Amino acid sequence: MSGAMPQWAWAALTILGLAAVTAISRNVFLWSRRELRFPEPLQRALQMAPLAAIVAITAPEIFLSQGHLIETWRDARLFAAVTATAAYAWRPGVLGPLVAGLAVYLPLRLALGW
């Protein structure tokens, strides 16, 4: 954690910066009165960046624990991720897989301590 700043202040500052990120990204082409265009090659290059960012953050949350690959199969996260994947394959959407995943995750974690 950064230096002398209390943790909540650090988090609050981070959050306000994120608010600026929202405001900026939603106004890139609204800010100026002049007509600006998104250069086609750049648009194509960045097309996959959002997906990449989401996967980059999600994958370690599922497969790593304390910075190492999970060594035991008895991890509630793995079963939840597999269940969510199956649920998505059965019926695409975001909420269905989430509910199915949690339905597996919480019992495993709370009852079995995985």
Add this chain to the structure above:
Amino acid sequence: MIRLRDLPHDAHFRRGARDMLPFGPGLAAWGLVTGVAMTQSGLGVGLSLLMTFTVYAGSAQLASLPLIASGAPMWVIWASAFCVNLRFAIFSSHWRVHLGHLPRRRRVVLGYLLADLNLLVFQKQWQGEGHQTGQARYAAGGAATVWIIWQATSVAGILLSSMVPLEWGLGFAGTLSMLGMAYSMLSERTAWVAAIVSGAAAVAAFSLPLKLNILVAIAAAVAATLVMNQAGKALQAMRPKTPR
């Protein structure tokens, strides 16, 4: 120029607000989950409220939670959120056609409030039309409905889940939501390549300091898709032309 307090009586505004209602239940569930994920990632009630009322971008919020929890540097968190939010930059070039005539202050405030769903509904309503009177008010109506439903359910999620002990690990709901989001973005082959490269790189480079593995993974995925597109073009050029 219409005044803010006259908006609720404006026909275009009301229609914009009404057209968003069918999406209410999905929006509500999504807001609830985001609220739960925020408190359960360890942010606490105060910071979660600050986040929902200022950041107001569900997927960027969810994505930044694990990074905040692990104490990643601010600039890495902001850069990652910006990548997640890049679609908004592209959307803003669509909004420009319809909102470009407004004074800058209104443009920017409205721009900040307009999310994915708003553009979807707006474009369905004004199919392929250029600038028309009433469009800004219509968009504002939709923005109002989305904002109210999202914030109400998000706050409900924050308050309800603040009673759940962190040991339950309910913050994993955020990860599961992102998993579903990622699956729904896997449209074409390039997307699969981007996802696999990014996921593998983020795990393999996890020991990098400052959570740089996230940015390395995004860069690797973007590079991989560029190479793949170029290779695809080269192959196409080599092939004899056959009508498909």
